[in-house]
Amino acid sequence: MASKPLQRSILELKKQGYSVGITERFNSFVKIRQDFCGFADAIAFHPERNETLAIQACADNGGSVSAHLKKLMDIPAVKTWIMQPSRRLEIWGFGKRGDRGKRKLWTLRKIEITKSMFEEHRVIEPSNENLAVVAAS
Numbered sequence: 001m002a003s004k005p006l007q008r009s010i011l012e013l014k015k016q017g018y019s020v021g022i023t024e025r026f027n028s029f030v031k032i033r034q035d036f037c038g039f040a041d042a043i044a045f046h047p048e049r050n051e052t053l054a055i056q057a058c059a060d061n062g063g064s065v066s067a068h069l070k071k072l073m074d075i076p077a078v079k080t081w082i083m084q085p086s087r088r089l090e091i092w093g094f095g096k097r098g099d100r101g102k103r104k105l106w107t108l109r110k111i112e113i114t115k116s117m118f119e120e121h122r123v124i125e126p127s128n129e130n131l132a133v134v135a136a137s
Helices: 004-016 066-075 076-083 113-120
Strands: 020-022 026-029 032-034 044-045 050-057 086-099 105-113 130-137
Touching: 004 020, 004 044, 026 113, 032 130, 050 066, 050 105, 066 105, 076 086, 076 113, 086 130
Parallel strands: 050 086
Antiparallel strands: 020 044, 026 032, 044 050, 086 105, 105 130
16 A cells, blocks of 8 residues: 555545646755646646646645645745646645544545635635545555
């Protein structure tokens, strides 16, 4: 089973019928990982939907999703991406959740970056309303 957020994202996208390409690369000259245009770890498209989905994958623990959201709001290419009618951008955070004393399951939290976030010049804090259990392990 996949253990890293990007690997989990790819598996989930493929389950939903998307074709997926990894856009995150390791730059050996500067020893860092670089995303497509600074914001996308993976780009996916669905054969039946008219959309291209960019994913920023991260762990969902200790404010990682909030930190990614704030980072994305400062990248000019993000606004350019989402202003196109058939493009979407989501942060996918994976974390293990469950009741105390019970088995913990990998849970996916999706946060969609929308045009209104830029039009109103505000950042919406992530909530728990977009949680879904994606794998039992």
